[in-house]
Amino acid sequence: MSRRLLAVVLGLIMALPAAAQFYSLGSEPAFAAWRHIRTADYDVIYPRGLDSLAQVYAAALERQKMPVGVTAGYYPNQLYKKQLPVILHPWTASTNGMVAWTPRRMELLTTPDANVRMPQPWVEHLVTHESRHVAQMQFVNEKPYRPASWLLGEFTAGAVSAIYCGPAFYEGDAVVAETELSRAGRGRNSAFLEYYRAAFREGDTRNYWRWRYGSLRYFTPDYYTLGYITMAGMRDVYDVPDFTARYYGRIFRKKWPLPLFNLQGTVKEVSGKRFKDAFAEITDTLGARWSRDEAARAPFMPSRALTADRRHYTEYSSNCYMDSLLYSVRSGMTMAPQLVRIDTSGRETYLVPFSYSVSPLKGSDAFRRIYWSEVRSDPRWDLKSYSEIWFVTVDGCKKRISSRTRWYNPAPSEDGSLVSVTEYPVAGGTAIVLLDALSFKAVDRLAAPDGMQLVESDWVDGNLYASAVTDDGFGIYRHDASGWTRVLDCGNVNMKGLFAHDGRLCFTSDLNGVDELYAFDPSGGAVVRLTSSVQGGGSYRFSPDGQTLAFSVPGRGGRNLHLTSARQLPDPVPADFSQPHRFEFAETLAAQGQQASGTVVPSDSVMPDPIGHPSEPYNRLANLFRFHSWAPVYVDYDAIADMSFESITSSAGLGATAFFQNHLNTMQGSVAYNAGFSDGSLIHKAEAKFTYSGFYPVIETSLTLSSRPATLYFLKTDFTDFSYRVSLGSDDMSGLPSFNAGVTAYVPFRFNYGGWYRGVVPQIRWNISNSLFTHGSFAPMNRLSLSLRAYAVRATPPRRIYPSTGGGAEVGWSGRPWAQNILSSCAYFYTYGYLPGLMDTHGVRLSATFQTPVSDAIFNERYVAVLPRGMSSYVSMASSLAGYPLQSRFTTDYAFPFAPLDWSGLGPVAYVRNLECTLHGDFSYFKGEYSSKKLASFGADLCAILGNLLWIPSDTRIGVSYYYNIGVPAGKSPHYWGAVFNVDF
DSSP: OOHHHHHHHHHHHTHHHHHHHHOOOOOOOTTOOEEEEEOSSEEEEEETTOHHHHHHHHHHHHHHHTGGGTTTSSOTTTTOSSOEEEEEEOSOSSOEEEEEETTEEEEEEOSOOTTOOSSSOHHHHHHHHHHHHHHHGGGGGSGGGHHHHHHHBTHHHHHHHHHHTOHHHHHHHHHHHHHHTSSOSGGGOHHHHHHHHHHHHTTOOOOHHHHHHOOSSSOOOOHHHHHHHHHHHHHHHSOOTTHHHHHHHHHHHSSTTOOOSHHHHHHHHHHSSOHHHHHHHHHHHHHHHHHHHHHHHOOOOOOEESSOOOSSOEEEEEEEEETTEEEEEEEETTEEEEEEEEOTTOOEEEEEEOOSSBOOOEEETTTTEEEEEEEEEOSSOTTOEEEEEEEEETTSOEEEOOSSOBEEEEEEOTTSSEEEEEEOOTTSOOEEEEEETTTOOEEEEEEOOTTOEEEEEEEETTEEEEEEEETTEEEEEEEETTEEEEEEEEETOOEEEEEEETTEEEEEEOTTSSOEEEEEOTTTOOEEEOOOOSSOOEEEEEOTTSSEEEEEEEETTEEEEEEEEGGGSOOOEEOOTTSOOOOHHHHHHHHHHHHHHTSOOOSSOOOOOOOOOOEEEOOTTTTSOOEEEEEEEEEOHHHHHHOBHHHHTTSEEEEEEEEEEOTTSSEEEEEEEEEEEETTEEEEEEEEEEEEOSSSSEEEEEEEEEEEEEEEEEEEEEEOSSOEEEEEEEEEEEEEEEEEEEEEEEOOEEOOBTTEEEEEEEEEEEEEEEEEEESSSEEEEEEEEEEEEEEEEEOOOTTOSSOSSEEEEEEEEEEOTTOTTTBOOEEEEEEEEEEEOSSTTOEEEEEEEEEEEOSOOSBOOOOSOOSOGGGTTOHHHHHHHTTSSEEEEEEEEEEEEEOOOOBOTTTTTEEEEEEEEEEEEEEEEEEOSSOEEEEEEEEEEEEEEEEEETTBOSEEEEEEEEEEEESOOTTSOSEEEEEEEEEEO
């Protein structure tokens, strides 16, 4: 096998585990000191001062350890002697969790979900889901794989888990576990499956691969939902409670070590059907049950569509009335979120861009404001963020009224003088904070008792009410002098969208199987259902006069706005929250779980008591270099991270590589040895690279020692009869191995809010080697570079290639200290921008680069690339053009996807979603004192967009690139052809 082909194969084999290695949630604030708690199977690492929070998570992890493994075939950490590191991240205002195996760890974002949809404490939900992932990953340490782990470390786990399972399997099975082991879980949330319900009703019966890898034409939910349908469907339709365990068992029973297509094989074993047919039966069963439920819920209220399906899926959410006009957040496959105003005819007026991470809108007629909360990242630290309160006036003027807070879900009082917000402190607990609507200062703080998570609030007759989650599920609570008192028990039923109307508290719940509007009368205690819809709805709001109900209706083509006259609403139906809807998959899972474990799954989620594990200081220095993966080949750390075709083909060679990353994601890097032939000689090279992000500036360092001799550079003068020519000569310094070192420091400031991604990045870079330059004295060859980058771009929707608008610029200087009289320093300016194209999936990217020397020297040296992209390989031309004082390049790219193929004929090997074309043109201009030079290139990239390739479950571009070059050197072909291969992790 040729070296080039070997490099490609090795690059693909290591792609997914390497991506996991390079991916991290980000770095914590530098001021944090850390402690840890060791349990039987976990090492819980947390910031100092949060001992109570850490004890709660430690207890929950141990409590859920056995239940999550009953139907998985393994228990968490069963096949490992060392405890699994669990890192708690309390400073982020967002909600998430992650289990990774290169290196092996669990990371938990402990802030509760402010838009919680499930009647279960966040700790229990998060721990159950992530613990199931730990159980799933035990198979990678079975005896057949242990020799490979000795050879490759945790790269083995990453590669094996990628080949056999994949994200849909892992996440679907974890949702099964959270549904099976509680009376909550996403399997009991109608919104989780609502798009499938609407699509099935409209005849959209795609196969598994089309649901999994998506479409340019049709909206596709994330793989969590598909995974749940598949895993829960196998257990329900074919009565296989241990399907997950059988899946893992088959790996070692059938043609090990490579029983490829194991999911299809396991499905065939337990169902007797091909995977395609079994999945079709599962979806047919689900569709039939939904049709039966729909018939039982009839008749339905009439409604008028205010908005219609667009060319691409678009949804309207977070509705709010102000001055009898409807406001809504519009977003979709080709549209980033934006606030729009809609009149009664359906005409829409764009107001302001919006972020993806916002709360429902709440209006104040008294002040003519619309309030919301929005998550904003810290300017520097990835794992620190805030939730701040904003409002917009009816003329589109936005204002932020809190800064660096953790406040969510604002609700103005009836007279508008106060605004209630939900607070989630870093250390745990929740409270409602009351703000003065004029000064925006906090005037009171109403803390919730331990074990209660306040969610949304609103006001009725001057009284403050809030929805909250406890061990007993959801409820509505009133605050008075004695504290918080429950006035409505919703039990194990989902509720959301709390708002006040006509003296009642309205909210959305799926008590009857779909999201409908309910109303609670605080004075009498009665609760009734107000709506009856075919598919349910969301974001319900009454008009100010109470005569019209607006709501969003899920459909295959979008989530559109509908209106129903209040006179046409059905008669109110008393609601009994002690009798929740039976989600049949979920009920089957719970029954199977009870039978498998021999115990009864509790009807509520009881929070574990802290179990008092001893806490110890966590030594960051001792855990700085944690080697987790290695390989008996040389692997270029940066090349694997980049995963472009050019980098893959130069990333592997003879040698060895080891990777390290610490628990806190602040230190990562590699050490490597490489042996290769150059000019007939064997060259040995040792290198080390690391990145440390625990300081305010990020520090990147690289060190390389090579047996290739260092170089001595000198001036060389060639004389003729009438002139002379000065050039730069070089010679090897025999016996002196070459050494190169580089240090880069930068501060990645980010200012992301309001639907814009903004940043400023100052950077300094210094590279030095033991190669020398002599001109009267010896000086080391080195380069110092300074730059400042700034950008502001809109979010990129799923089916666009570029952002719709935005741009950035970079200005910099580069020079060689101690040699500036020989090699000139240069300054450069680079700018780029994005514009919409002719269609909503099209985009334009423009750029301009300028470079000029800023010191008097014998030679000009370029720093940034200014040749047309099709001429980048012409090294001699680049050298000759470096002498021009002014160098510039202008580029234009027009990118668009087309041909929505949605071809799954090669599934599961590859899924071809669509084709993509990028038309590009470059123009370079070089200006000297006496002459100028013009170069140009134009052409196109044509690629197939794959939803997956082999075991890589990420978008993959494969295609060709062509440039026609104008101004090429004599004797050179103007045509350039190149391959395109890129994996988007």
